[in-house]
Amino acid sequence: MKRRQRGGMLALLTAPLILFVVILFLWPVARFLALAVDNSDFSNNLPRTIAALAGWKADSGLPGEPVFAALVEDLADARRAGKEGVLAQLVNQRVVGSRFLVIKTAKDAADGKLTMRPVRDEVLSKQGGWKNIDLWQVIARQQSARTDYYLLASLDLKRGADNSIEAVSADRAIFVDALLRTIWISIVVTVICAVLAVPLAQAIVSAPPAWSKLMFALILFPLWTSLLVRTVIWIIVLQKNGPVNSTLLGLGIVSEPLDLIYTRFSLYLAMVQVLLPMMVLSVVAVMRRVPTTYMRAALSLGAPWLTAWRRVQLPLILPGILSGGAIVFVFALGYYITPTLVGGPTDQMISSYIAFYTNSTLNWGMGAALSLQLLMILVLFALLFWTASVLFRRKAHVA
Amino acid sequence: MRTYLQAVSAAAICLATSTLAASAADPVTVVGWGGTWDKAYKDGVWDKYTEKTGVPIVMEEWGGEVAKVRAQVQAGNITYDVVSVEAPAMEVGCAEGLFVPLTPEITGDAANYLPGTLHECGVASDTWATVLAYNTKVYKGDAAPKSWADFWNVEKFPGKRGLYQQAQFTLENALMADGVKREDMYKVLATPEGVDRAFAMLDKIKAHVVWWSTTTQGIQNLDSGEVALSDGFNARITNEAINEKKPYAIAWDAGFFYGTDYWAVVKGAPHQQAGLDLLKWFSIPENQAGFSKLYAYGTGRKEAADLIPADWKVNLPTSPEHLQYGASYDNDFWTEHKEALEERFKAWLAK
Structure with a gap:
């Protein structure tokens, strides 16, 4: 009786949250996605x-x-x-x-x-x-x-004259390339973030408390700045006569200004800057729970530092890297303002097409089909991350 | 239920503030293009309206996403009263019934408007032009670019040039560079061969282009020296050149196309009638001229142009000395072909 009461209480307490998510999130999203097949x-x-x-x-x-x-x-x-x-x-x-x-x-x-x-x-x-x-x-x-027109179009396919599925002409095929590019950019950004975040997190955790707090604040600071401002600053820093190029020219490292802005390089730079804090926060949270005695024990038993770090520290902080990676990857998939502003013409990501169809041509069927595609990628990668962490945990358990 | 609650709360508020309500009218929400454009409308037009009628105007900014209006109408939760929309979006929105059709009682006689500045559902908010602009410090005197063919000539004008990252504007510029006359533009562009021809022209300068996607970015590229010549919206260039004293000039005689944005009242808006009243007042020439006096875009009524000081009027695309080099964007063409051509343009860009 008591237990049932508590269950009822719990349901009552979470009901607003569940209702909120269903009514304001799941239901509208589902309705929009349904437009992908609506005829x-x-x-x-x-x-x-x-x-x-x-x-x-x-x-x-x-x-x-x-x-x-x-x-x-x-x-x-x-x-x-x-x-x-x-x-x-x-x-x-x-x-x-x-x-x-x-x-x-x-x-x-x-x-x-x-x-x-x-x-x-x-x-x-x-x-x-x-x-x-x-x-x-x-x-x-x-x-x-119902129609498969939008779903086919989002894969650069169409129904031919005899109603069979065929590829669209090469000068119209955009979405498959854009999708692969989006996934690739997101993976690269996630990997760069992970590689940068781990030493940074290690530094934050090992530093004396005052330093640690300061570094933490510096990491968090960009999160409070508007995304647009952070993005536009890169244009100013990297432009032809910007500080980076004039320094390089002044030092005689290059003889002509480099094309830094509106390239894949500048896109990675801007995205990593924006997304790095998420990864750092996630890794730091896990790293703080790992007792420093483990590393010291490994070192005192004669393991070289790198081996000790790789065999002892890394497996312990891997859950943090995986969850941080999942967050960064998911955010990166949806980027479109940053690629539009600091990327080049060959760096546009799938979300810019979704915005184009949804906002400017009111072709919501196409917008929904592309969103559905993105959602599928998201689910797929979420499963990958989840499987990776489960496999890893099992391995750790066996060991 | 929703409307019932709204009605009840509205009635309650009315009761509570019945003395106040007589003096302070509900504000009308007007949605414009933001930045200096909005400021010119506020200083030149809306403030005068508020002063005269006591109706406050709340300004909001958007990027012309008519999807927002559609979503508001479908959800039955409309927050915009009057919006400024581009012509192709106007066609779509008006045909879908998102905007209130305007009567001559509101707009005045259609014969008093410049061609293309009056629509079934809207009156021109501004007539803008996309022009060839260049840096006068880099290209002095006779060395200045004089045509779109010059813009395409990477030997005579080396270095990067700026272009707006979309098919509309860019395809027209490319065909002008290839010698297509403005009056034949849409005959050419309506054929597959014409579109191929425009893309073939774009192939020639693809490696020399810095694409911009917001006006500020386009100006920033000129400021930083990233590019020394660029296409751009005429008022923004004039603004930088005259108000900010930057070394930019417009090659009007290179040829340009102009387009019109319209004010439209959203159907079922909370202040639909107040919005229509506002447009009725705005349709008076003196009131329209208030904007053009501050911002180098034209407006709809022919008489409005006469009220603008001559030394400022030369900056407007609709002034006689420039209009001879200009032609109107074909709104019907772009309404039908926008999606297909933008898709092809994006595919071309990514290659």
Whole structure:
């Protein structure tokens, strides 16, 4: 009875948190991600046309009168429901240059300007754009309220003329490269952070308390500065006539200013600077719990310092490196302002595309598909980190 | 439930402050492009409105992400009243029903507006131009770049040049450099061969370009000497040259394209009517001119231009001496082709 009461109490206490996470985080994220496969704006707004197109094949030429009559009815309804803009955008994504064709035809249809019979001739004479077979092929394919269009596009794939999956042309293929680049940049940043953070953490832990506090404050200080400021400072420091280049020139190390900014190098520099504190904090937290006597014991038993560190200290602080690595990696995956500002044109990461589709072209299907991709990578790497730490713990246990 | 609560709390506040409410009107939230642009609007336009009507204006800043408006409308939690949007976003937003259609009663007679500055859902907030700018200390007198072909000429003008990192502006500049006339621009760009031609031109200077993605960054690259010539928004260049006394000049006769941003009232905004009242007041020429007097962008009403002092008017893209070298961005073209061309541009950049 008592135990049950306590359980109920616990549930009551955590309920606000769980509700908060579900309502304000999981639910909206899930809804946004669902847009990656949603096709209802297409299928719901052209129901009659899509039905009338059943059995139609592209090689049999333009569809007949019933399809055009259905199109006029559907577009008139869409216009009255205020949906023709969304529909036009969807058609235009698939057949570029057809946005205003849809909007104008919908307006004419709703205004009762397309009433002659056969209406097919009237539509074709007023809006010649409907002679484009590609348009009909796209519409005929939208029977379902679900689509794989965005998911395929996010992998540089598309449905070909015969509805089979094929690669998009080389000058359009961007996302796979961008995704691999994003993963690679994140891995490199994580590794650099780990390599830098361990000696730093060691120094903080071994230093006298006053020094340790000061170093800790210095590490934390950048965390309180705005990300944008920290990023823009690198532009000023690394630019052609900036302090770094003028020092190098002044010392005669180089004869011409180096291209430091807008390169992969400057991107790594800026990202590591921003993310390093996370790694240091994580490693320091673990390192503080490791008694210094272990290292001393190893050394007094005759192990060289490096061996002692590698065999005794490193395994003990590895959980800190792994959890810090997971945090840094996850943060790095989502970067897009920093690559845009200090990276070069070949350093753009996948999030900049998500921002482009979500913010400026309102193609939320594409934004959701790319987000889903990123989430998958995240889950995959989270599992990797988790497996690594479990394996390691088991090994440590056996030993 | 939500609206009920809102209504109840609104009623309670009204009761509690009924004496105050008569004097202090609800503020209207106006969303602009930030920085010096917002400041010019505040000093030149909004403060006068508040002085005259007592309606306070709260200014917010954004990057033109019409997605924010869509998200607010879909969530039923609208915080923006009046927003300034770029033309292609205006087309999309207006067609989607995010903005309130404006009547002639609000905007005045359409015949009084410059072409392209009045839209079904908006009146021009500013007409900007993307121009060729250069450093007059590096390129003195006759050595200055005079055309986009010069901009592309890396032998005559060695060193890096700045370009805005997006397809719109850049493709037009590339084709101008390749000798395409401004009036033929969109005939060429509408064909696959025309797009290929623009990218072929871009291939030629790819290794010599420093790309910028925020206006401040573009100016910073000029300031630091990273580049000595760059494309840029005309008012920002003028601002640096005149107010900050920096050695920058604009080659107007190289040719330029101009575009328009619009003020639009968000449908269902908490102060929709106050927003419409604001735009009605803004549609009076004297009030529109308040902005152009402080910031070198044009506005919609033709009469507004006459109210701007001659020595400042020469900095506006819409002034007669410059307009002969300019052409308007084709908003319909960019509304339809933006996504596909930006995708291709990004793919090209990353190679």
